[in-house]
Amino acid sequence: MTTRETGTVRTATSIILLYHRIGMPRPSSLVWGQYVAPPLFRSQLGCLAAEGWEGISLERAITGPSDGRNTFALTFDDAYLSVYEHAFPVLVERGLTATLYVVVDSVGTVNQWDCQRGDCVERIMTLGQIREMADRGFEIGSHTLSHPHLTGLDDDRLRRELVDSKHRLEDLLGREVSSLSYPYGDHDQRVIEAARAAGYRNAVSTVLGTVAAARSTYEIPRINVRWNAIGPLLKRKIRRAVRKTMVVPCQP
Ligand SMILES: [Zn+2]
Numbered sequence: 720m721t722t723r724e725t726g727t728v729r730t731a732t733s734i735i736l737l738y739h740r741i742g743m744p745r746p747s748s749l750v751w752g753q754y755v756a757p758p759l760f761r762s763q764l765g766c767l768a769a770e771g772w773e774g775i776s777l778e779r780a781i782t783g784p785s786d787g788r789n790t791f792a793l794t795f796d797d798a799y800l801s802v803y804e805h806a807f808p809v810l811v812e813r814g815l816t817a818t819l820y821v822v823v824d825s826v827g828t829v830n831q832w833d834c835q836r837g838d839c840v841e842r843i844m845t846l847g848q849i850r851e852m853a854d855r856g857f858e859i860g861s862h863t864l865s866h867p868h869l870t871g872l873d874d875d876r877l878r879r880e881l882v883d884s885k886h887r888l889e890d891l892l893g894r895e896v897s898s899l900s901y902p903y904g905d906h907d908q909r910v911i912e913a914a915r916a917a918g919y920r921n922a923v924s925t926v927l928g929t930v931a932a933a934r935s936t937y938e939i940p941r942i943n944v945r946w947n948a949i950g951p952l953l954k955r956k957i958r959r960a961v962r963k964t965m966v967v968p969c970q971p
Contacts, residue, residue: 898920
């Protein structure tokens with residue numbers, strides 16, 4: 720239904736969904752739009768499945784050959800405790816996987832990078848919880864050490880944010896960390912080259928688009944799913960991402 724028609728050739732669409740917090744929005748939060756209520760999250764997965772979308776890993780979405788099915792991969796930035804509590808069980812139940820991007824210095828604490836915006840009350844997963852997800856086959860990626868705007872850092876600090884976070888996560892988890900999420904989606908060519916030099920195999924941004932629209936494996940677009948994403952907003956976003964008119968799943 721959502722497969723693009725190009726003459727007689729059918730081209731499957733692959734998208735990466737970006738989530739932050741799974742829970743009821745806190746009215747006092749300045750980033751309340753980042754919350755997706757648990758029933759809405761379940762509903763989104765149900766709609767995608769009902770419309771024939773296949774949930775796959777990020778790695779497969781980026782590198783895997785298409786078998787003609789539309790596919791989606793799930794990513795969660797910041798490693799909020801609410802993702803462990805409300806999304807992880809649902810995903811396990813449905814046999815889905817996801818990539819979790821961890822801010823290494825904030826593991827087991829709160830979202831310190833949002834303090835200046837008056838919103839540093841969200842708990843971050845503990846190392847044990849992150850390990851549990853990794854043991855269940857979820858990919859753990861780096862979201863740097865401290866969640867800075869990377870383009871504003873000098874070369875040495877940039878290298879430490881990318882290299883040290885990767886190595887510390889690998890030491891803690893005992894497995895390779897090959898994916899990076901740029902905090903705030905902030906990146907430029909210098910940051911991309913630093914990510915490549917640090918040994919990452921891919922990096923995701925916050926630019927809206929499909930996987931096919933990626934300019935490189937270090938600029939993978941995503942679709943940012945927000946509090947009202949089951950309705951016209953998600954429909955509009957997917958349409959914009961694929962740049963084609965199509966029937967979109969998950970009608971409100
Ligand atoms: Zn973030």
